[in-house]
Amino acid sequence: MSVRHALLALLSEGPKYGLQLRQEFEARTGEVWPLNVGQVYSTMQRLERDGLVEADPDEPAQPGPQRTYRITEAGDAELSAWLRTPPQGDAPPRDELLIKVLVALRLPGVDLPAMLQAHRTHTIGQMRQYTRLKEDAADDLALLLIADAQLYRLESVVRWLDAAQSRLRDHSPEPSSPAPGRQEQPHRHGAAR
Template sequence: MSVRHALLALLSEGPKYGLQLRQEFEARTGEVWPLNVGQVYTTVQRLERDGLVVSDDTEEPGPQKCYRITEPGGDELRAWLATPPAADVPPRDELVIKVLVALRVPGVRVTAILQTHRRHVIETMSRYARLKEGAGPDAIGLLLVADAELFRLEAIVRWLDAADARLRQLAPAESADAPARERAAR
């Protein structure tokens, strides 16, 4: 996620102080992505350096400094909003890497690893479902984040199920090859 662009979006609503930016960022993202106030100030300083925001004339850095978006900052924000995220290269997914590595580790039952991860993902999905149930109708940020996470987690469960089915299909062939591999290893 681009903190840079999220801060530009917040500033597009009007001038804000650094602490206010952090609070509004967390509120808008359903309070599931905490943002360090130091990251806010570092980011707005870069935005100011790049001419995308300006601050008031106070010499005091920190919470007393008010930031405003510039016209180039608005252009940058609109361009970012209109540009789909890159989806051409698969992201490095730790779970996928873990499964691929486990395939080559002697004595490891990959299907057991898949089931362990599946249980964990289902438990996480249950927490998000409970979070949604407890959210009020005005918690739109939280509800949208929870929905996005539930869909993402559902895709992981589907992949785990597909990987498990694929490995179970291959298991009989691997078992038949096991005596030949053992003889070759001697």
């Protein structure tokens, strides 16, 4: 998510001070993504440095809670370009769950099917929470859009976990039969031998 561009969007409505930007950002995003006030000020400093916003010249040069910012023409152009440009999808984003599964594939003693099922169960629980949120926020369009986006994202995670489980089954080696005269030792994941 581009905090930089979201702050430019808020400033396109008129001048605002730092604390006000933080409060409006959180209100507009359904308070799902808390924003640290220090992040607002550091972002505003970069935007000012890049000529995309300007501070009221009659106020102190140091950022502070009452320093008023306004968007510049260059900021308007940047905001407009950002709104029209689809997000980059060249390389997949780092996904902790995918990394966890890829690492677990090579770890001895990991019960990967059980791990996938635990994540699936947790994700379905999250989906239930967002479904309840939608029911409770029937009149809050921003919250409904956030809940819909999360539900679609979580649904895709469940589908991927199902596909991973299926691939794991397809690629699991067949159990070999013991050589004649030898008794096969039971294999227990994670158990000491």
